[in-house]
Amino acid sequence: MNQPRPLAPSRFVRGTPAAAGGGRDRDRLVEKSRAAIAEGSASFTTASRLFDRTTREQVWMLYAWCRRCDDLADNQDMGGDLGEQKDIEDRVQAIRVLTRRALERQPTADFAFDALGQVASETGITKDMADDVIGGFAMDAGGFDAKGERDMLRYCYHVAGAVGVMMARVMRAPDDSFVYDRACDLGIAFQLANIARDIAQDGAAGRNYLPEQWLEDAGLTAENYLEPENRFALAAVSARLVDLMETYEASARLGAARLRFRQRWAVLAAARIYGAIGRKVRDRGQLAWDSRTRIGKPGKLRHLLAAFGEALVNRPRPPHTWPEYTRGELQPIKGW
Structure with a gap:
């Protein structure tokens, strides 16, 4: 029985290259993370300004991941009211999958998970x-x-x-x-x-x-x-x-x-x-x-x-x- 032919020869199919932050621009990740912490936690924003620049940026990126995971799990926006909870198991599984991809230096199509990938590559998380x-x-x-x-x-x-x-x-x-x-x-x-x-x-x-x-x-x-x-x-x-x-x-x-x-x-x-x-x-x-x-x-x-x-x-x-x-x-x- 003839096997179906691939759409393209395997020598032309390449995996996504691994890159810190999923290949996103680091400055852009930092800026979006800064905006996330400013909106999500006034108290933590105040304290984070005391760090040196590198640590401050990395703290912002880690916070962005934590905030995004929390919002996904609770079906909310920036810590607002909880949304419908019936699909929470699926959302937690999505968090696991996106986090694993981020730590494998793969793009996730979500800036907060890519921010985790960036800070993990820099700090060894x-x-x-x-x-x-x-x-x-x-x-x-x-x-x-x-x-x-x-x-x-x-x-x-x-x-x-x-x-x-x-x-x-x-x-x-x-x-x-x-x-x-x-x-x-x-x-x-x-x-x-x-x-x-x-x-x-x-x-x-x-x-x-x-x-x-x-x-x-x-x-x-x-x-x-x-x-x-x-x-x-x-x-x-x-x-x-x-x-x-x-x-x-x-x-x-x-x-x-x-x-x-x-x-x-x-x-x-x-x-x-x-x-x-x-x-x-x-x-x-x-x-x-x-x-x-x-x-x-x-x-x-x-x-x-x-x-x-x-x-x-x-x-x-x-x-x-x-x-x-x-x-x-x-x-x-x-x-x-």
Whole structure:
């Protein structure tokens, strides 16, 4: 039986040549990434300006990938309202495929994934690092439900602690497990602040990241914690989140002490700004979800100046209590 002839002889068929950033112009990737972070996170934009130019550009490109993955998984635009979630498994699989292509230096037709390919080629970000982040989106797709504190922290590791590890690589942090553990702690601290701030918004979208045990301790359930009459009890749960955030925030400062000055200053500024968000949620109590908690420009400037002095002195105090779980105990999730 005759075999069908190929449309073109194989000697004329060539694979797509591998190139950092999928072959895109680096300056263009940087500019689009800068626009993405400016729109997606005012707090992180402020802190990122403290890095040297190369690190700043690489941070922007990594952020662009994180923001795009988050938007794809949640079917939203720049962190806005969650869209329809019925096809989330397919979207997470698309994230995996595009990320793999980007890390293989292949074009993806999406600037944020090409930006990841560019920054990975420059800093040595690995597929395992990216997979740990994608694991957080897979947890949402699988119907994540936190039974206890460790479950919640495991989720925080995947969606933010693992990003902290990638950021440490971008900042050329010392190749030391202690430093990378503290970078992970900072990411977890950020995520705990986010959870506290967004309890009502997440709940309205059908997502709850609060441990069932914590709700039970406060006399609440997953079904009634958002009821207006339960706001006082919910504020106590939120305060518990912020207390835990402060433990991870204090631990992270010890890792920042081993970074170069400008990297240290940027990290400490981000820690102060996100920490202030968490503490403001705690201070607002049951009114915390009547409007989105923000830190205004004057407040951010004060935190930038305070972080400068802290980075200059560089004598962080050890936390009163160390985080209960190590990075190794929180990674990775298998089967999500």
